[in-house]
Amino acid sequence: MxxxxxxxxxxxxxxxxxxxxxxxxxxxxxxxxxKVVIKETAGNPVREIHMVTGEFMATLPSGKKIEAYRWDPGTIFMEKGEKVRLIIYGVNGKEHPFHIENTTIKGTVKKGEETAVDLSFDKEGTYRLICEVHPDKEHNGPMIAYIVVD
Structure with a gap:
């Protein structure tokens, strides 16, 4: 045995x-x-990154309701000089007017719609995508995404 x-x-x-x-x-x-999927546009490679608007809600022990809006993903990475098409789909919130800090890029994301933003940065650094309706805690934010350029 x-x-x-x-x-x-x-x-x-x-x-x-x-x-x-x-x-x-x-x-x-x-x-x-x-492999990395790249969509060709007029011979120039453009990488697509998809983002959505999201909302978190909770109730405090006191019964007070709180909420916060977010971009998801909250951080994206790209190379200096790279061409990226950021496609943002509005899921939560009626609309989110935004700007990218230290640039002239701005737009609005509306619920149920996609907003496409073409990006290319000549300088390395971290750029903030800021919702103008939810910039801080007092306005159900901060609704800020970070674009890290290396």
């Missing part, structure tokens, strides 16, 4: 190792074809 138990344990160990190898190989094969 002891001999059979050792053989079963060894067989189970070999079987577990086999499944681990097959799983890892399958994952590698599925990921091997991944």
């Amino acid at each position: 002891h001999f059979l138990t050792i053989r079963k344990g060894t067989a189970l160990l070999i079987l577990a190792a086999f499944f681990a190898v097959v799983t890892a190989a399958g994952w590698w094969l599925l990921k091997a074809g991944d």
